[in-house]
Amino acid sequence: MRHIGRLVFICVTVARHGLDELALTSFRQRWVRALVRVLTIGRSLDQPRGVRLRQGLERLGPIFVKFGQVLSTRRDLLPPDYAEELAKLQDRVPPFPAAQSRALVEKAFGRPIDEIFASFDAEPVASASIAQVHFATLKDGREVAVKVLRPRMLEVIDDDLALMRTLAGWIERLSTDGRRLKPREVVAEFDTYLHDELDLVREAANAAQLRRNMEGLRLVMVPEMIWDLCTQNVIVMERMKGVPISQTERLRAAGVDIPKLARDGVTIFFTQVFRDGFFHADMHPGNIQVSVDPATFGRYIALDFGIVGTLTEFDKEYLAQNFIAFFRRDYKRVAELHVESGWVPRETRVDALEGAIRAVCEPHFDRPLKDISLGQVLLRLFQASRRFNVEIQPQLVLLQKTLLNVEGLGRQLDPELDLWTTAKPFLERWMHEQIGWRGMVERLKNEAPRYAQLLPELPRLVHRALQRDSSPDRQLLQAILEEQRRGNRLLLALAAGVGGFAAGAMLVLALLRWHG
Structure with missing residues (x-):
C-alpha cells in the first residue's frame, strides 16, 4: 500500500x-x-x-x-x-540541508565534527543523486573533500x-x-x-586502485583516500584543485595545450583498458578537471569512481584477435570469433554475420583516419548484431560507452583528433604482449609454479585413469593428457631457454679465453 x-x-x-x-x-x-x-x-x-x-x-x-x-x-x-x-x-539534484549533512558525518564517525575537522564548509560544492561533496580541512592542515551519501537512499x-x-x-x-x-x-x-554505488568504501577502493595503476604515467591525478575516515556512508579524500575540462577557453587562457590534452585523454583511457584491464568508466566532463598548478600543469584530474570497468584475460584475448582481424579486414574471422565465444547461437550462419560486419566496417577503411569514429563503428556493430541475437557482454558495453565518452570529449577539445593513430601504439604493443613472444614468456612464468607441482603427479594420475572404464573417467584422462601436453610444451620452452643460456655462456667463455 x-x-x-x-x-x-x-x-x-x-x-x-x-x-x-x-x-x-x-x-x-x-x-x-x-x-x-x-x-x-x-x-x-x-x-x-x-x-x-x-x-x-x-x-x-x-x-x-x-x-x-x-x-x-x-x-x-x-x-x-x-x-x-x-x-x-x-x-x-538540489543539495540536502547542511545540518543534516553534518549529522550524517558525525553519525558515521561516532564523534563531533569539530573533533575531526579544523573546518567544514556547510555549503556543498557538488550535489548528485547519490551523494554530495563538501570541502573541509583536517586538524593537521590537509585540505580534503568529504563525500556524504544522501539520507534514506x-x-x-x-x-x-x-x-x-x-x-x-x-x-x-x-x-x-x-x-x-x-x-x-x-x-x-x-x-x-x-x-x-551506495557503498562508498567500494568507490574509495576503486580510486586507490586507479591511483596505483596511474602513478608512473604522469598524465592523470587521482585523489588519495584518507582510509581512517572512510566508511560506507562517508568518505574523505585529498582535495583536488583544477579547472573543469569543459571550460576550454579558461584552460587555453591558462596556457594549456588543448590538442595535447585531447591526445593525453586517449592515452590515459587506452592505458587503463589495454595495460591494466581496469578503467574509469564514467569519464564525462563533469568528472574530469585539469590541473593548472605549476608542479602538475596540464595533467588530468579524475573524480567520482563509483563506476569502473574491468576486463578479464579472456576479454583481452577476444579483443586482441578481433582487432587483428579488423585491421586485416578479415570479417569472416570476426564472425567466427563471435560464434566460437558463444555470443551468437551456434546455428548462426557465419557468412550472413560476416556480410553484416563487412557492411558496417568497410565504408570506414578508405576514409582519412581523422574522419573515422571508432565509437560509432562499435555502436553500428551493436545495432547490426541485434538480428543475430548477439549476447552483448556487460563489461564490453561499458567499455564501448566509455570509449564514446572519451572520443566525444577528445573531439570537443580538438576536432582534428585522430583517435585511431593515437591509440594504435597501445593496440600494437598490447597485441604483441598478448599473442607474441613476450606474451608467451609471461604466461610461461605464470604457469610454471602450477606445473612444477603437477608434473611429478602425472604418471600416477594417468595410471589411475587407465584402470577405470567409465565415461567420466575417460573425460578425466583426456583432460590429464591435455595437461601433460601443455606441460611438455612448457618443458620444451624451458629447455630451449636453458639451452640458449648455456650456448651464450659457452660463447662468452670462448671469447674470454681467445682474448686471454
Whole structure:
C-alpha cells in the first residue's frame, strides 16, 4: 500500500509526457491498442519521443534519472533516438540541508565534527543523486573533500526498484518486442549497479586502485583516500584543485595545450583498458578537471569512481584477435570469433554475420583516419548484431560507452583528433604482449609454479585413469593428457631457454679465453 502514492505520481508523469504511448505501441493485444487510442484523445505531443522520455525520467526523480543513464549504455537494446537523448541525462539534484549533512558525518564517525575537522564548509560544492561533496580541512592542515551519501537512499531505491521490477514483468508478459529488450535483466543490472554505488568504501577502493595503476604515467591525478575516515556512508579524500575540462577557453587562457590534452585523454583511457584491464568508466566532463598548478600543469584530474570497468584475460584475448582481424579486414574471422565465444547461437550462419560486419566496417577503411569514429563503428556493430541475437557482454558495453565518452570529449577539445593513430601504439604493443613472444614468456612464468607441482603427479594420475572404464573417467584422462601436453610444451620452452643460456655462456667463455 505504501507504493500507491508513488505509483499514482508515476502514472500522471507517464501520461503527461506521452510515455504511455511509447510503452504501449509495441503491444499487439487489441485491448492495449484501444487503451492507447483512449489515452491519446485530445493530447498534443509536439516533442520527439526520445526527448519526452528524457524529460519524463527527469521529472520522476534521481533514481529514474540514474536508470536512464544506465539504460543509455545499453545501445544494443535501444533505438538510436532513445539512446542519444538518454545520454544527455545529468544529475541535477538540489543539495540536502547542511545540518543534516553534518549529522550524517558525525553519525558515521561516532564523534563531533569539530573533533575531526579544523573546518567544514556547510555549503556543498557538488550535489548528485547519490551523494554530495563538501570541502573541509583536517586538524593537521590537509585540505580534503568529504563525500556524504544522501539520507534514506537505500529505502528510496528499494521502493522504486520494486516498482520497476513489476513493470518489467508486465512488459515481458504482454509484449513480444519487450521480451527482446530483456527488461527484467536490465532492471537487475541497474539494481546491482546502484547498490554498488551506495557503498562508498567500494568507490574509495576503486580510486586507490586507479591511483596505483596511474602513478608512473604522469598524465592523470587521482585523489588519495584518507582510509581512517572512510566508511560506507562517508568518505574523505585529498582535495583536488583544477579547472573543469569543459571550460576550454579558461584552460587555453591558462596556457594549456588543448590538442595535447585531447591526445593525453586517449592515452590515459587506452592505458587503463589495454595495460591494466581496469578503467574509469564514467569519464564525462563533469568528472574530469585539469590541473593548472605549476608542479602538475596540464595533467588530468579524475573524480567520482563509483563506476569502473574491468576486463578479464579472456576479454583481452577476444579483443586482441578481433582487432587483428579488423585491421586485416578479415570479417569472416570476426564472425567466427563471435560464434566460437558463444555470443551468437551456434546455428548462426557465419557468412550472413560476416556480410553484416563487412557492411558496417568497410565504408570506414578508405576514409582519412581523422574522419573515422571508432565509437560509432562499435555502436553500428551493436545495432547490426541485434538480428543475430548477439549476447552483448556487460563489461564490453561499458567499455564501448566509455570509449564514446572519451572520443566525444577528445573531439570537443580538438576536432582534428585522430583517435585511431593515437591509440594504435597501445593496440600494437598490447597485441604483441598478448599473442607474441613476450606474451608467451609471461604466461610461461605464470604457469610454471602450477606445473612444477603437477608434473611429478602425472604418471600416477594417468595410471589411475587407465584402470577405470567409465565415461567420466575417460573425460578425466583426456583432460590429464591435455595437461601433460601443455606441460611438455612448457618443458620444451624451458629447455630451449636453458639451452640458449648455456650456448651464450659457452660463447662468452670462448671469447674470454681467445682474448686471454
